[in-house]
Amino acid sequence: MYKSSAFLVALLPAAAAAQDPLDFCAVQPISFDSDQLTKNGEVIVRSVNAVVAENQSAMFDGDVDITTERAVISAAKARIENNGRTVYAEGDVTFQNPEIKVNSESVDLDSTTQKLNLVDTQYQLTGFVGHGAADNISVDAQSGVVLQDVSFTTCPLGDEDWQIRASEISIEKGSNRGEARNTRFYLGEVPVFYLPYFAFPVSNQRQTGLLFPNITSSSATGVDIEQPFYWNIAPNYDLTLSPRLMTERGIQLKSEFRYLQKTGYGSVNVEYLPSDDDLASDDDDRYFYRVFHQGQLSQNWQLNIDFNGLSDDNYIVDLGSDFYNRADTHLYRTLGVSYYTPSLDFTAQLRDFEIIGDHPDTYRALPETKLEYRADLTQYLNLRVNSELAYFDNTSETAPTALRWHVAPTLALPYQRQWGELLAEASILNTYYQQDNVENTSLSEEVNRTLGQLRLYGNVVFEREQQWAGQRSTLTFEPQFQYLYTSFEQQTDIGMYDTTLLLNDVDGLFRGQEFTGLDRISDNNQITLGVTSRLLDASNREQFVFSVGQIFYLSDNKVIAAAKDRDSSAVAAELDWRISDHWIAHTDVQVTTESDRVERSSVALEYRHDEDSLVQLSHRFVRNLSGEQIDQIGLSASWPIAENWHWVGRYYRDLNLSRSIESYFGLQYESCCWAVRVVAQRHLSNRFDRSGSQRIDEFDSGVSLQFIFKGIGGQKSSRSMLEDGMFGYRQPYVLN
The missing domain is CATH 2.60.450.10 (Lipopolysaccharide (LPS) transport protein A like domain)
Incomplete structure (x- = not known):
C-alpha cells in the first residue's frame, strides 16, 4: 500500500438542479458516497x-x-x-x-x-x-x-x-x-x-441572463411571444424584464422587482403597453401595477401592503394577468399594520378598491381598525371584546360618508367534552354612527344603536359499531341545537357601507349572522336544528357524511333587509360519499319548504384513479344571483393515455343559454429528456363596452405550442399542464 499527499480539484460543479428520474427513463442518475x-x-x-x-x-x-x-x-x-x-x-x-x-x-x-x-x-x-x-x-x-x-x-x-x-x-x-x-x-x-x-x-445560484421564452397565440393578442430577462442585482434583490410581442396589439414591457429582507419581503410589478394596435381598444397607453409587501416591524407588529391599479376595464380581459382573472370586479388597495399577542389582536388598515366595469361604487375604509381582546375570568367563564373603528368614504360626491364605532363585549360559558359541546353566550352590541352628506336621504346624521344578543348552542356525538361492506366501521349520529335571540332596533336611518346579505349552507345556519359587516344586524328569535351522520372505517377515514339543518323563526323579523317573511328557512343539506376507493360524490342543496323549490344546489361526481388521473362531472344551480339564474354543467378530466402521453380538458356549458362557456384541451408528450405540449382553448372574453357593461356574446380562442428540453431549464411538466387545464377544479368532497 502506497500512501502520500496529493491534491485533486473538483472537475465540474453541479450543472443543474437534481431532478427525480421518471419511471420510464432508461438512464438512472448515478450516486456517489x-x-x-x-x-x-x-x-x-x-x-x-x-x-x-x-x-x-x-x-x-x-x-x-x-x-x-x-x-x-x-x-x-x-x-x-x-x-x-x-x-x-x-x-x-x-x-x-x-x-x-x-x-x-x-x-x-x-x-x-x-x-x-x-x-x-x-x-x-x-x-x-x-x-x-x-x-x-x-x-x-x-x-x-x-x-x-x-x-x-x-x-x-x-x-x-x-x-x-x-x-x-x-x-x-x-x-x-x-x-x-x-x-x-x-x-x-x-x-x-x-x-x-x-x-x-x-x-x-441565481444568475443574470435570458430565461425560456413563452410563445402562445389567441384571437385577442395574435401570436404572443414573451422573452424574460433575469437580472440578479444582489443576493436579496432581483429584477425580471419581459418584453412581450403581440402581433395584434404591439410590444408590451413587463417587469417584476423582488426583494428579501430579514424583516420581510415584497415585490413591485409594472406592465406597460405604450400603443395598442387593436382597433377594438379605445385605450392607447395601457398599464398595470402592483406593490406588495409583507414584513415584521417588531416581534408583535406586522406590516402588509397590497396596492394595485390598471389603465382600463378591459386590461385583464385583453392582456391577461398573473394576479387577477377576467371574472374579478375589484382590485385591492390596502395598507395595514397588525399586532398580535395571546390575548389581544389589533389591526389598522386603509382599504381602497379599483373598480372594474359598471359596478356600484364601493365604499373605502379610510381607515379601518379592529381590536379583539380575550380573557379567561374563571375556569368556565370567558370574556371576549370585539371593537371596530372605521371611516367610510366614496368617490361619488353625492354619496353619504360615515364614521362608525362598534364595541361588542361577550361573556361565554363553554363546556367541551369528547361526547359533545355546550355553549352559552351573552353579548351587547353597541354601534355609533356619525354620517355626513345625508341631506337628501332618509339617513340620520347621528345614530347610536344598542342591541342585546343571547346564544345557546349544543351538540352531542353518539357512536355505534357496525359492519359496512363486510368491514368493521363506526356510525355516528350528531344532533345540533341553537337558540338565538337578538333584540330589535330600527336601522333604516343607517347607510349600507360594507354590508350585504349572506348566503347560507348547513354550517351557515348556525352562524347567527344574516349579513356581512355591521350596518344591519337582524333581530332574531329562532331555533336552529341540524344533524350530521358519519360513517368511519377502521382507520377513522370518513366514508359517508350527511348533514341537514333548518332555522325555525319563533317571531316575525322586523329588520326589512333580512327579508325573513316565512316561518322557517330553506332546508339545507350536504352529502359526501366515498363510494369506493376511486369514486367520490358530493352534493349540497337548499330547498324552500313553502314551494318545495330548489334555490341553490351543486352536484359533483368524480372518478380518481391516482393523482393525475381523474374525471369529474359537476352541475351548479342558483335560482337568483344578483337577478340572474345560474344553471351550468361542467366536465373536467385529466388522464394519461399512454406511457408518455397525457391529456387534460375541461368543458363548461350554460344550460339557460344553450351554449358553451369555456372549453380547454391540452395534449402532451413527455419523455425522459424532452416534452412537447399543445393547448387549445375557447372562453367568453367578458369585455366591457364604453358604458361599462360586460358583453356576454364574444369569445376568445387560442392555440399554444411549447417545447421543453429537460436539463437546460425544463422539468417534469405534466403536473403544470394538469394544473392549468384544471383551473377552477375543486375536489368534490370534504372527507378527511
Whole structure:
C-alpha cells in the first residue's frame, strides 16, 4: 500500500438542479458516497501488481484503484511519481467525485501545478441524468475547467432525441458561469440552432441572463411571444424584464422587482403597453401595477401592503394577468399594520378598491381598525371584546360618508367534552354612527344603536359499531341545537357601507349572522336544528357524511333587509360519499319548504384513479344571483393515455343559454429528456363596452405550442399542464 499527499480539484460543479428520474427513463442518475474518500490528504492505492522505488516512483498494474480525498480513480495501469504528486493512469480509466463520473482513455494529474487532464472521455453528472462526451477535459486550479469538442444531453445513451454540441466549454475558477463557443443544438442528428457564443449557469445560484421564452397565440393578442430577462442585482434583490410581442396589439414591457429582507419581503410589478394596435381598444397607453409587501416591524407588529391599479376595464380581459382573472370586479388597495399577542389582536388598515366595469361604487375604509381582546375570568367563564373603528368614504360626491364605532363585549360559558359541546353566550352590541352628506336621504346624521344578543348552542356525538361492506366501521349520529335571540332596533336611518346579505349552507345556519359587516344586524328569535351522520372505517377515514339543518323563526323579523317573511328557512343539506376507493360524490342543496323549490344546489361526481388521473362531472344551480339564474354543467378530466402521453380538458356549458362557456384541451408528450405540449382553448372574453357593461356574446380562442428540453431549464411538466387545464377544479368532497 502506497500512501502520500496529493491534491485533486473538483472537475465540474453541479450543472443543474437534481431532478427525480421518471419511471420510464432508461438512464438512472448515478450516486456517489463521499464516505469512501480519504482524509488528511492520504492517497490509497490497491492493485494486483506493484513495483515501488522508494522516494522516486511506483508502478501499478491490474485492477488499479486510487482513492484520494477528492476522487476515486480506477484504471488498468497507473504510475505515481514525485512522491505522490504526479499520477498518470491509462486503460479503461474511471474518474469519479461527488459531482461527476468520467470514463476516459487516460488521466494525468499533477498536484504541484494543480492540473488534471483526461483524454477521450464519456461523462455523467452525479445525481442528474445529464451526460455527454468530450475529446479532452482539462482542469487547472488557477484557470478552471475546459472541455473540448464536448456534447451534452439528458436523453438515454444511444437514444439522444436532443443534444448540445460545442467546440469548447470553459468554466473559470470561482465563476458561477460557464462559456460555450460554436454551439449547435441538435434534434436527433439534425442541427436546428447555432450560437457562436453563450454563457450559462453552472451552480444553483441565481444568475443574470435570458430565461425560456413563452410563445402562445389567441384571437385577442395574435401570436404572443414573451422573452424574460433575469437580472440578479444582489443576493436579496432581483429584477425580471419581459418584453412581450403581440402581433395584434404591439410590444408590451413587463417587469417584476423582488426583494428579501430579514424583516420581510415584497415585490413591485409594472406592465406597460405604450400603443395598442387593436382597433377594438379605445385605450392607447395601457398599464398595470402592483406593490406588495409583507414584513415584521417588531416581534408583535406586522406590516402588509397590497396596492394595485390598471389603465382600463378591459386590461385583464385583453392582456391577461398573473394576479387577477377576467371574472374579478375589484382590485385591492390596502395598507395595514397588525399586532398580535395571546390575548389581544389589533389591526389598522386603509382599504381602497379599483373598480372594474359598471359596478356600484364601493365604499373605502379610510381607515379601518379592529381590536379583539380575550380573557379567561374563571375556569368556565370567558370574556371576549370585539371593537371596530372605521371611516367610510366614496368617490361619488353625492354619496353619504360615515364614521362608525362598534364595541361588542361577550361573556361565554363553554363546556367541551369528547361526547359533545355546550355553549352559552351573552353579548351587547353597541354601534355609533356619525354620517355626513345625508341631506337628501332618509339617513340620520347621528345614530347610536344598542342591541342585546343571547346564544345557546349544543351538540352531542353518539357512536355505534357496525359492519359496512363486510368491514368493521363506526356510525355516528350528531344532533345540533341553537337558540338565538337578538333584540330589535330600527336601522333604516343607517347607510349600507360594507354590508350585504349572506348566503347560507348547513354550517351557515348556525352562524347567527344574516349579513356581512355591521350596518344591519337582524333581530332574531329562532331555533336552529341540524344533524350530521358519519360513517368511519377502521382507520377513522370518513366514508359517508350527511348533514341537514333548518332555522325555525319563533317571531316575525322586523329588520326589512333580512327579508325573513316565512316561518322557517330553506332546508339545507350536504352529502359526501366515498363510494369506493376511486369514486367520490358530493352534493349540497337548499330547498324552500313553502314551494318545495330548489334555490341553490351543486352536484359533483368524480372518478380518481391516482393523482393525475381523474374525471369529474359537476352541475351548479342558483335560482337568483344578483337577478340572474345560474344553471351550468361542467366536465373536467385529466388522464394519461399512454406511457408518455397525457391529456387534460375541461368543458363548461350554460344550460339557460344553450351554449358553451369555456372549453380547454391540452395534449402532451413527455419523455425522459424532452416534452412537447399543445393547448387549445375557447372562453367568453367578458369585455366591457364604453358604458361599462360586460358583453356576454364574444369569445376568445387560442392555440399554444411549447417545447421543453429537460436539463437546460425544463422539468417534469405534466403536473403544470394538469394544473392549468384544471383551473377552477375543486375536489368534490370534504372527507378527511
